[in-house]
Amino acid sequence: MSIPLSWYLLLSVALFCVGLFGVLSRRNAIAILLSVELMLNAVNINLVAFWRYLDPARMAGQAFAVIVFAVAAAEVAVGLALIIAVYRRRKTVVADEIDLMKW
Amino acid sequence: MTGAQILFLVCAGLILGSAVMVVTARNLMHAAFWLIAALFGVAVVYAILQAGFMAMIQVVIYIGAIAIMFIFADMLTRRDVRESRAQIGRNWPVAVLLGLLILAGLTALILAQPGVGRVAPALPSGLDPVAALGKALVSPDAYVLPFEVASVLLLSALVGAVYLAFLKKQ
């Protein structure tokens, strides 16, 4: 295990920023959710790396990574259900066009 | 440069390359498959970190459930909505700028921290990470509360998703 901790953190930061770019720039709602998944994965890499490098005997990092998994699964289930419900009514998945509540 | 380092760099390249393809691919189906590649790379990173359990549930949950849900949603929405128009919004320069700024800021912050160059300590002998994680998730003096909250969240997400996507019979 000759990899310094900073490598993991830098990978995580880069992945997070790619995901952020996707969330801010993609027009398709499904693609925005895909980018959110990338950001959540970046967080998870961080958590697991900290578990391994700081205190492997206490499972804090892995335990919270498991909880992030649960959050990600819940987010995808509800998010995709929302997108499909909106698609049925408005026949679009483009985030800009879902503007019924916009004044 | 050791074998582990080379493996890590290859994985990091795979993850970041796939991630860039996810956010730029025109065809949303391709974006979903690129996401799977990125997620698989993350699973390998967990394996390098000796978190075998995390690597496995990364594949089971992310690739086996989440990515496949995305593919399913892609198939359910019409293709012309997805492909015929620009996939990247007009404000993409702002997004690039913001992404790069945050990247630069966080990188500087990380590199300024003391101790980020450390290498991993050896795993304590006799530690079974899977058993330890299982105990940590259900023991009252560890993480039972977040764990239960997560399960309530999953239940409410399940009910909510069924309610939202339910086709009301006319």
Added chain:
Amino acid sequence: MTFWNDPIRFAADWLRDLLTGWGLAAQMTDILLALLGALLLITFSLVLAIFLVWVERKVVARFQDRLGPNRLGPFGLVQPFADIIKLIIKEDITPAGADKFLYNLAPVLALASVLLLWAILPLASVIYGVDLNVALLYLVAAGALGTLAIIMGGWASNNKYALLGAFRMVATMISYEIPMVVSLLIPAILAGTMSVRGITEAQGNVWFFFLSPLAAVIFLISAVAELGRAPFDLNEAESEIIAGFHIEYSGMKFGLFYAGELLHAFTFGGFAALLFFGGYGGFFGLQNLPAFAWLNNPFVQAPVFMLKALIGYWVIMWIKYTMPRVRIDHMLAFNWKFLTPLALILLMTTAVLDRVLDGSNWYVPGLFLSNLLIAWATVEILRAHGRRQRKAEAARVGTGCAQAGAPTAQQ
């Protein structure tokens, strides 16, 4: 350590000595040996797949009152090679509208997901690829990759039937994974470990089948669904969507799907044997007696395991060629309204009883009786439900037609 007690390690040590003797670095030798081991395992399973083609054709012929292949070689044993030659010389088609890369990747991934399973399959106590402590999750993860391959192939073919097959596969897989995981958890609870070898070793005195027969049945049903074999072969359903996800595949690409499916079925037969029927060991304590120590020899264990796996494979074939295909909504209702609740109740019961009866004489009978009780209660509930439905139907249609409308509960 001799060749007879540990053949693989003996051969590996011999090779390592030879290679280091030639002046190779120790690290390099280890990597080479690991690659060689993986190659050996893959070659073995692929050669086995060729043999399985013959077994499958012969057995299906017997089920359908035919003879099966019998012209080429003794008992038609050379027939698979003729099949292979035929597949290789067929035209290799990529449809014009297909997504070329994904289309060609799908069959490779389908076969690879099965070969991945062989890494954790112990043929004997000393012959195994790797002894993972998360092996059961690995099993589920490899299954997820196999499903992915089918979706990939179905979507990339650019064919509506292929897409329908992929759709059905998603629905099936997302649903049946739940009872599958729950039924895998039960051996994990009973053995106290998730390693396949650990679970097998824990069955030295009594098979887990006798501790939890219902879990074995649930595992078998969800395995058949995951394999996509009849009665759950909705993803290819020849009579409805022609051939489903592999409609556009020809030649050896189809051959890869086909070989993958056969090998997958055999592998799941093997896992059923390992998780519930004692695997390579499990001679009911006999192997601990000094007079029967030869039962622990890998040259006994490996054939025993292969025999058990073949029996499991035979049962899966038996189901396939006996049952008609079920409708997709019936299949999903069967899973969500019947199999999943049953599996969860079973899991809770087993977890509680395993803790309460631990160390007592009632451990084995208690668990077995609890399973019987759950099975009996399930059947009673289903019968009451069926009776209610029949009565409602009879009231709707009018008296005298009760026998006409008798929709039974989903069994």
